[in-house]
Structure formats: C-alpha cells, structure tokens
Amino acid sequence: MEKREATMSSWNPERKQSSRFRHWPASWRRLTLRLLQWTDSLPLVGWDSHLSRIFFLLLLFVVSAQGVTPNPEACLVSSSVNGSSISCQPPAQIPKSLPADTIFLAVEFFNLTQLPADFLQGVPNLQELHLSSNRLENLSPKFLLPVPQLTVLDLTHNSLTRLPPGLFRVSAALCTLVLKENQLKFLEASWLHGLKALQHLDLSENQLQSLPPGLLENFTDLLTLDLSNNQLQTLPPDLLRGPLNLERLRLEGNRLQVLGERLLAPQPKLRYLFLNDNRLASVAAGAFRGLQKLDMLDLSNNLLTTVPTGLWTSLGKAARNLKDGFDISSNPWICDQNLADLYLWLVANEDKMFFRNHTRCAGPEALKGQMLLAVAESH
Amino acid sequence: MADAEAGKKIFIQKCAQCHTVEKGGKHKTGPNLWGLFGRKTGQAPGFSYTEANKSKGIIWGEQTLMEYLENPKKYIPGTKMIFAGLKKKSEREDLIEYLKRATSS
Numbered sequence: 422m423e424k425r426e427a428t429m430s431s432w433n434p435e436r437k438q439s440s441r442f443r444h445w446p447a448s449w450r451r452l453t454l455r456l457l458q459w460t461d462s463l464p465l466v467g468w469d470s471h472l473s474r475i476f477f478l479l480l481l482f483v484v485s486a487q488g489v490t491p492n493p494e495a496c497l498v499s500s501s502v503n504g505s506s507i508s509c510q511p512p513a514q515i516p517k518s519l520p521a522d523t524i525f526l527a528v529e530f531f532n533l534t535q536l537p538a539d540f541l542q543g544v545p546n547l548q549e550l551h552l553s554s555n556r557l558e559n560l561s562p563k564f565l566l567p568v569p570q571l572t573v574l575d576l577t578h579n580s581l582t583r584l585p586p587g588l589f590r591v592s593a594a595l596c597t598l599v600l601k602e603n604q605l606k607f608l609e610a611s612w613l614h615g616l617k618a619l620q621h622l623d624l625s626e627n628q629l630q631s632l633p634p635g636l637l638e639n640f641t642d643l644l645t646l647d648l649s650n651n652q653l654q655t656l657p658p659d660l661l662r663g664p665l666n667l668e669r670l671r672l673e674g675n676r677l678q679v680l681g682e683r684l685l686a687p688q689p690k691l692r693y694l695f696l697n698d699n700r701l702a703s704v705a706a707g708a709f710r711g712l713q714k715l716d717m718l719d720l721s722n723n724l725l726t727t728v729p730t731g732l733w734t735s736l737g738k739a740a741r742n743l744k745d746g747f748d749i750s751s752n753p754w755i756c757d758q759n760l761a762d763l764y765l766w767l768v769a770n771e772d773k774m775f776f777r778n779h780t781r782c783a784g785p786e787a788l789k790g791q792m793l794l795a796v797a798e799s800h
Numbered sequence: 801m802a803d804a805e806a807g808k809k810i811f812i813q814k815c816a817q818c819h820t821v822e823k824g825g826k827h828k829t830g831p832n833l834w835g836l837f838g839r840k841t842g843q844a845p846g847f848s849y850t851e852a853n854k855s856k857g858i859i860w861g862e863q864t865l866m867e868y869l870e871n872p873k874k875y876i877p878g879t880k881m882i883f884a885g886l887k888k889k890s891e892r893e894d895l896i897e898y899l900k901r902a903t904s905s
Contacts, residue, residue, distance in 0.1 A: 508878035
C-alpha cells in the first residue's frame with residue numbers, strides 16, 4: 422500500500438503526460454490521463470509499474486481502434502463525457518480502486534461470498550452496479566452509503582437469504598432492484614425502506630412462501646413487480662396497495678390456489694397480468710372488475726374447471742382490453758352451461774387467444790378432448 | 801419445430817418490459833428491435849448502447865441469438881442488459897422464431 426502511494430506522488434500523470442500527449446485529440450488525452458491514474462492503482466504485482474501502464478494503454482487503444490474482442494484478462498474500461506464504465510469478469514482481476522468518475526460498474530461471475538468493506542468508496546457518481554452471478558451471502562448495511570446516486574442494482578444469481586436493515590437508507594434514486602435467483606425464504610418490508618423512487622422490483626426465483634403486509638405501500642412509482650417462480654401459496658389482499666400506476670405483475674410459477682376479489686382492485690390500470698403455472702382452482706367473480714387497460718392475461722396451466730358468471734364480461738367492457746392476448750390453455754375445463762359467459766367472450770375475442778389447440782375440455786365425458794373454442798362456437 | 805406463438809408469449813413476459821419490436825416502435829430501457837436480423841450489434845438508430853455492445857461486432861441471426869440469449873452477459877461482457885438468459889433451447893428457438901417474424905416485414 423505504501424509503495425503504491427509513493428509511486429503515485431512521485432509520478433504525477435498530469436504533469437508528465439500532458440506534454441507527451443499534447444498532439445492527441447482532447448478526448449484521447451482525457452481518456453489517457455484517466456486510464457493512467459487508474460492503471461497506477463491496479464494491483465499489478467510482479468510487473469514494473471511503468472511498463473504495465475504502457476501495456477494497458479496500448480492494449481486499450483489497439484482494441485478501440487480495431488473493434489476486436491478485448492483482452493479477457495483485463496477489465497473492460499470505456500469512457501464517455503458522463504464518466505467511466507468498468508466491467509470485470511474472470512479471468513480479469515477485480516480492481517482495488519476505481520476511477521473517481523465511474524458511473525457503471527459490473528463485477529460478475531466471480532465467486533465472491535462477500536464484498537470488500539470499502540468496495541464502493543471513491544465512486545460517488547456511480548449509477549449502475551451489476552453484481553450478478555457471484556455467491557454473495559451477506560451485504561454490509563453500509564455498502565451502498567457511498568453511492569446515493571445509484572439507479573440500478575443487479576444482484577441476480579447470488580446467495581442472499583436476507584438484506585441488512587438500512588441497506589437502502591440513501592438509495593432514494595434507485596429505480597431498478599433485481600434480486601432474482603437468490604435464496605430469500607421470506608421478506609421483511611423494512612428491508613426495502615428508503616427506495617422512494619423504485620420503478621422495477623424483481624424478486625423472482627427465490628423461495629418466498631409468503632409476503633408481509635404493506636410490502637409496497639411506499640412504492641408509489643412502482644411500474645413492474647416480478648414475484649414469479651417462488652413458493653407463494655397466498656398473497657396478502659392488500660399486496661398491491663401503494664403503487665399508483667403498476668403496469669406489470671408477474672406471479673407465474675407459484676402455488677396460488679385462489680384469486681380473490683380484492684387483490685387487483687387497487688390497480689385498475691394494470692396492463693400485464695401473469696398468473697400461469699399456479700394451482701388456481703377458484704377465481705372470484707369480481708377479480709378482474711375495473712381492469713381498464715389490461716393488454717395481456719395469462720391463466721394457463723392452472724386447475725381451472727369453471728369460472729363464475731360475470732368474470733369475463735368485466736374484461737370486455739374496456740375497449741382497449743387484451744390487445745396482446747390471453748391464454749387459458751392447459752386447464753381442466755368442464756364444458757357445461759357454467760361456461761356460457763366464457764363461450765360468448767371467446768367467440769368475440771378469438772383473434773387474441775393463445776394456444777387454442779391446448780385449450781380443451783376435460784369434461785363432461787361427451788366433450789372430453791374437444792377444443793374449447795369449437796364448443797364455444799357451436800354453443 | 802420452433803413455435804412463434806410460444807415465442808410471442810415469451811417475448812411479452814420476459815422482454816417487452818424493455819423492448820418493442822414493431823417498425824417505428826419506441827426505445828425503452830432497451831432498443832426497439834425492428835430490423836434486427838442481418839444487422840451488426842449496437843446499430844438500432846437513436847439508442848445509446850454500451851461500448852461493449854457496439855464493439856461486439858457480430859451480425860444478429862439465428863445462431864448468434866441462440867448463443868446470446870442463453871447468457872447475454874457472457875456473450876457481451878459489459879452489457880447493461882439485465883437478463884439472466886433462457887436456459888431451455890426450445891424457448892430460445894421459439895423466441896427467435898417470433899423475433900424473425902415480428903422484426904421484419
């Protein structure tokens with residue numbers, strides 16, 4: 422550490438290099454200076470530090486001149502007027518310090534179980550942090566304090582079982598939080614305190630069995646919520662209370678048995694609703710009441726045998742509805758009089774129907790195996 | 801046999817949050833994909849790509865998309881696209897079949 426600091430003070434990049442590179446275009450000079458400062462700080466053990474800097478620079482300019490795949494042994498560095506972008510995957514080494522103007526940082530596919538305590542020290546302008554495919558088990562509660570301007574945090578495919586209290590204390594700018602493919606078995610609403618501006622929340626592919634009440638109550642700007650591929654058996658009826666304009670709700674791949682009357686009531690402007698691959702046997706008659714902007718409804722691969730009268734007519738009311746389509750395939754439909762409403766609706770909307778060939782009657786015996794649409798048309 | 805209908809559903813569920821496909825469709829978090837096939841990486845007009853994407857230098861087609869969509873961050877290290885990938889070959893084939901049709905006339 423001391424040796425590195427001595428090197429930095431005795432070799433002032435700006436003084437020396439400004440004369441060496443004075444004939445270069447200004448943007449190249451700036452990039453060079455930044456890179457020299459950065460390479461100065463790299464842990465290039467065993468190399469002559471001066472040679473290694475030259476090597477890195479040459480490498481980078483060759484690369485940018487020819488547009489070829491960069492050397493996999495080095496982190497990818499690029500520079501724009503807004504700041505530096507650093508992207509590291511093995512076999513590159515994780516840099517010990519980062520350029521002060523870093524706005525984008527990706528450190529992915531390493532086997533890190535922890536991050537160094539001062540990992541984000543010195544990069545106050547950081548906007549995007551991509552940490553996917555590591556093995557992070559714990560995050561320090563202070564880990565995000567140095568980066569209050571963070572807008573994107575991707576923690577996909579790590580080993581998190583919980584989040585520390587106060588993690589997002591200064592994360593009022595965070596727009597996108599991805600916790601996909603971790604090991605969360607439960608959530609506490611307090612873990613997410615501070616995320617005032619959150620628009621996209623991805624909690625998919627965890628092991629969540631239930632959700633706490635009031636989870637989203639402060640997320641007024643939330644646009645998308647992904648809870649798919651967990652183990653949710655029930656949902657708190659007030660789950661969607663809070664956001665003012667939720668657009669996409671992904672609940673596919675859970676163990677939901679019932680879709681209640683109240684769940685969707687707070688979100689009349691919902692556009693995409695994925696409930697496929699659950700165990701839904703019962704949908705309340707008013708479940709879709711008031712959905713005025715629904716573009717896609719997926720109820721496929723559930724245990725639906727019938728639906729209550731009035732369920733589908735409420736979907737037909739808004740002129741905009743179901744522009745992208747609907748899917749009710751792979752359900753054990755009993756094609757009797759109880760489906761009369763559905764038949765009418767199907768015939769009127771068949772152009773938007775996904776997987777007609779897989780939407781068939783499971784009963785009564787006489788109609789077993791028939792296409793639902795065919796039965797509806799002949800009704 | 802690739803199923804474009806299944807591919808459309810995959811697109812709506814997993815891609816449409818950030819991408820549009822139609823001609824003249826708007827850029828969102830990700831670029832509009834009209835004209836994708838046969839085009840070099842990072843070339844949708846008006847979108848601000850990462851340097852990594854722009855300099856990948858391949859042409860988008862069935863094979864490159866098969867590889868990319870399995871693990872985007874491995875195929876284009878440094879990409880800002882947040883998508884873990886589609887592990888199932890059949891899902892990628894379906895999605896690519898849909899994209900072939902939806903992004904060209």
